Amino acid sequence: MTQEKGHRSAPFAAALLAPVSILYLVFLIVPIGYFLAVSFLKYSPERLYLPELTTDNYRRLLSDGYYRQIIYDTFRISAIVTLFSLIFGYTLAYFLSRMKSAWRGILMFLIIAPLMTGVIVRTYGWIVLLGSDGLVNRLLIGLGLVSSPIGLLNTEPTVIVALVHIMLPYMVFPIFSSLVSQDPHLVPAASTLGARPLRTFFEVTLPLSRSGIVMGSALVFTLTAGSIVTPELLGGRNVTMLGQTIYQLILSTFNWPLGAAVAAILVVCQFSVISLYFRKMRRAY
Amino acid sequence: MLLSAPVLRRSLVRLKGFNDVQSVLTLDKIVKRYGTTTALGPVDIQVKKGELLTLLGPSGCGKTTTLHIIAGLTRPTEGQLLLSGRDITSLAPPYRDMGLVFQNYALFPHRTIGQNIAFGLRMRKVPKDEITTRVRRMLEIVGLPNVADRFPHQLSGGQRQRVALARALVIEPSILLLDEPLSNLDALLRKKMRLELREIQQRLGITTIFVTHDQDEAFEMSDRVILMNSGNIEQVGSPEDLYDRPQTRFAAQFIGEASLIEGDVVEREGEDLVVDIGHGLLVPARAVTAGMGRGTRAILMTRPERVELTIAGEDGIAGMRIAKRVFQGERILFDLETPGGQNFQCSVPSIEKYRDLKPGQQVGARFQECRAIPVSRS
Amino acid sequence: MPIDQLASANPPHANRAIVEPAIDLSRVGRLLFTVAVAALYVFLLAPLLIVIYASFSPDQANTYDISRASLRWYRAFLDSDSFVSAFKFSVMLALIASVLATVIGFVTAYGIVRFLGKKREIGRSLAMLPMMVPHILISLSLLLLLTQLPIPEMAALVIGHVLICLPFTIAGITASLEGVDADVEAAAYTLGASRWVVLREVTLPLVAPGVLSALIFAFIISFGDVYIALFLSGPGMTTLPIEIFSYIQWESSPVIAAITTVQIVMIVLFGLLIERLVGLRTAMRL
Numbered sequence: 001m002t003q004e005k006g007h008r009s010a011p012f013a014a015a016l017l018a019p020v021s022i023l024y025l026v027f028l029i030v031p032i033g034y035f036l037a038v039s040f041l042k043y044s045p046e047r048l049y050l051p052e053l054t055t056d057n058y059r060r061l062l063s064d065g066y067y068r069q070i071i072y073d074t075f076r077i078s079a080i081v082t083l084f085s086l087i088f089g090y091t092l093a094y095f096l097s098r099m100k101s102a103w104r105g106i107l108m109f110l111i112i113a114p115l116m117t118g119v120i121v122r123t124y125g126w127i128v129l130l131g132s133d134g135l136v137n138r139l140l141i142g143l144g145l146v147s148s149p150i151g152l153l154n155t156e157p158t159v160i161v162a163l164v165h166i167m168l169p170y171m172v173f174p175i176f177s178s179l180v181s182q183d184p185h186l187v188p189a190a191s192t193l194g195a196r197p198l199r200t201f202f203e204v205t206l207p208l209s210r211s212g213i214v215m216g217s218a219l220v221f222t223l224t225a226g227s228i229v230t231p232e233l234l235g236g237r238n239v240t241m242l243g244q245t246i247y248q249l250i251l252s253t254f255n256w257p258l259g260a261a262v263a264a265i266l267v268v269c270q271f272s273v274i275s276l277y278f279r280k281m282r283r284a285y
Numbered sequence: 286m287l288l289s290a291p292v293l294r295r296s297l298v299r300l301k302g303f304n305d306v307q308s309v310l311t312l313d314k315i316v317k318r319y320g321t322t323t324a325l326g327p328v329d330i331q332v333k334k335g336e337l338l339t340l341l342g343p344s345g346c347g348k349t350t351t352l353h354i355i356a357g358l359t360r361p362t363e364g365q366l367l368l369s370g371r372d373i374t375s376l377a378p379p380y381r382d383m384g385l386v387f388q389n390y391a392l393f394p395h396r397t398i399g400q401n402i403a404f405g406l407r408m409r410k411v412p413k414d415e416i417t418t419r420v421r422r423m424l425e426i427v428g429l430p431n432v433a434d435r436f437p438h439q440l441s442g443g444q445r446q447r448v449a450l451a452r453a454l455v456i457e458p459s460i461l462l463l464d465e466p467l468s469n470l471d472a473l474l475r476k477k478m479r480l481e482l483r484e485i486q487q488r489l490g491i492t493t494i495f496v497t498h499d500q501d502e503a504f505e506m507s508d509r510v511i512l513m514n515s516g517n518i519e520q521v522g523s524p525e526d527l528y529d530r531p532q533t534r535f536a537a538q539f540i541g542e543a544s545l546i547e548g549d550v551v552e553r554e555g556e557d558l559v560v561d562i563g564h565g566l567l568v569p570a571r572a573v574t575a576g577m578g579r580g581t582r583a584i585l586m587t588r589p590e591r592v593e594l595t596i597a598g599e600d601g602i603a604g605m606r607i608a609k610r611v612f613q614g615e616r617i618l619f620d621l622e623t624p625g626g627q628n629f630q631c632s633v634p635s636i637e638k639y640r641d642l643k644p645g646q647q648v649g650a651r652f653q654e655c656r657a658i659p660v661s662r663s
Numbered sequence: 664m665p666i667d668q669l670a671s672a673n674p675p676h677a678n679r680a681i682v683e684p685a686i687d688l689s690r691v692g693r694l695l696f697t698v699a700v701a702a703l704y705v706f707l708l709a710p711l712l713i714v715i716y717a718s719f720s721p722d723q724a725n726t727y728d729i730s731r732a733s734l735r736w737y738r739a740f741l742d743s744d745s746f747v748s749a750f751k752f753s754v755m756l757a758l759i760a761s762v763l764a765t766v767i768g769f770v771t772a773y774g775i776v777r778f779l780g781k782k783r784e785i786g787r788s789l790a791m792l793p794m795m796v797p798h799i800l801i802s803l804s805l806l807l808l809l810t811q812l813p814i815p816e817m818a819a820l821v822i823g824h825v826l827i828c829l830p831f832t833i834a835g836i837t838a839s840l841e842g843v844d845a846d847v848e849a850a851a852y853t854l855g856a857s858r859w860v861v862l863r864e865v866t867l868p869l870v871a872p873g874v875l876s877a878l879i880f881a882f883i884i885s886f887g888d889v890y891i892a893l894f895l896s897g898p899g900m901t902t903l904p905i906e907i908f909s910y911i912q913w914e915s916s917p918v919i920a921a922i923t924t925v926q927i928v929m930i931v932l933f934g935l936l937i938e939r940l941v942g943l944r945t946a947m948r949l
Binding site: 013015016019023029032035038048092109116117118119120124126127131134138162165226228233243246256259260266270 | 704709713714726770775792793795796797800803804807825887889890894904908912920923927933935
């Protein structure tokens, strides 16, 4: 039933949507615009910035091998994390979508619970698990595979494993939604037409869950590329991602213009990767 | 409450429609537009005191919009709404005093049946003990004396429907509005509720506007029917009027089974016409309106049970070809084709005389009570 | 086309017969799939379970014989002023932020669902804005704003948390409101209830579970946040995740395990509460 129930619904709508609009405008859109604008201003050791327009910050980031390596590493790690999250997340989402409802709630909760504990708790879990006196090292020694604890922390693979762990739930839910919204008669329909289960999966189920894959991947990629805490705690000096660089530039050296430029590069790259992905997926239809 | 109009509003009362003592509610040139598209009107409706008036039409014809305008849930773009002569066009729903029964009943799921029915009375600040007695009496009227403490989800569809009716009636509204109230019930219950609804309505003598797309419902229950199509009123009349004397091609086709044959008026005497339907075949018909003189184009409306099938030697218009035969048990339905290639239907009793007629054979037809509608009205 | 013509158009040999495979591959596949799912659950839960285990350690080590389990690190947590005050501060911040995000979220969702009509989808997407930008960008921008405007630092932290909670409260309450039949509101309206009475007597009771779970969900998000607090917390206003972060940058001690176990238990309880109220899936709807 559609109707304007109130006789003067426009003012009502405006009044109800005003708080959120003001909040987003004043504390989100304008400050982010301002922050990104600072990336085009000159650095000053005494002040936040000098009000002089310049592209030096960007030129420095793109020419300096140190920063180029960080940009490259960040997107390589994000891509790997997205790929593994997609494979694992799809498996879990598919499993949950084909499940009887009584168990589904509990198993679903076991995926949501880690998500709700926050990044710090999960990262800490990996420190405990992989530390020199952690369970993994104890097991390796107990099995006689190694004689003394091996350094599992401060390596890139560890950062990737932990990030996959942290991002997995974000991948599961969009894919799960797209799977359960599929017409349940499609699979039996394909099988009566002679398609075997695997064939049915690749020809019917997978293409129809594309929207969930795109959503989940975009989310995971964005979140991973912006991580600070996990690479900082698990990667030590051996892994540096863009988020950490921004953190150091702004909180340690107070170089706002350069920090803003790194943030801008992060955002621009994220959006271009995501939009490329969206476009590719749409064309594939 | 605002049931008694404030002095200010009283001074603004327009007396239009007030002279017409019989009209409780008047819709005066009501128009509803969404952007540039006109969804309704202009529509003029006069609702008489105590009658059950039905708005009948296919989905999208504007009947529900009309009902929502009356209830105040939709504001008309143009026109005026008068309740007993008082202008209520811009009055918000809470002050309108209309009892609306929704298609899906719209009962409050978090409230008991008793609380559901009491809601309108509470809003009117009726004393507690009076609410209790009125709710109990209302539940008796709708035949559900023992459900006051249950919740809506514990009732069957038919019971919920009655509760929705009770909730709308208990506030003693000046007009009861029913928005397809039977469409969510199964076929058997629907037939039973039709009679029950009509019985309650007549017992209470409450002016009622009923919206439906089901012509059987409309015919069985209504005093008057307003037939609507794409935002406009096609015809207003008693159920008999609509069935026997459709004024437009739409009315003829929407109500009952009708066959339409085009032809030219060749003779006219009062209301009686003779129409040439091609190849010199002449059919007698009665004009539904004035102004269908000789030489004008006309549409003949027949109904299957009003065409008699004739075989060689009987008195009828010969030259019809059987296009299709459908055996229905007690009757046989024939699709006949005129020499000019126009089709019409004819329903005959399933007796031996007609049993062996096969598609392709030539037969005759005798038209009874044929109506002629001017082409311009279609 | 009649069915007999259809048959003659495709002679019988045009279709190759589908042959049943000799071994039942699908059973092997199903087994492998089940093993993979079980392994993934172990992967998901191991880091949390190990933290709970480590929290009962009798000494500095993270692994120990379970018969020697002790509560000494819980004691150490309660004796540590910095962690206790960070915990208290996080609870307070999360309470303020989640209540604000829920109130604003309700008002916004009500506006979107009941008044935006066809533009509803646009409204809903715009409401998700804070989720589409990286959280560090939000907090850095607010930090920059702090340097320019006389905003108390606490206010900036609250605003940051409200911003990251809003997409979740708006989405959750919108879903709840869409479950309320607009006709039920219209019915109350025609029965003489004013707009305010309809909201109070009909709409709010019907969406109460959804609103409450949005509140809990916002609390959880605010409580677990690091990225906003990383830039916006300062002396005297350190959240628990930041306190933990700065601590484990230097050393690892089972006291952290004890604290995070408390947090895990709290979150699991909250999660179960949401599940009871509306089901986690509805609350999670993004």
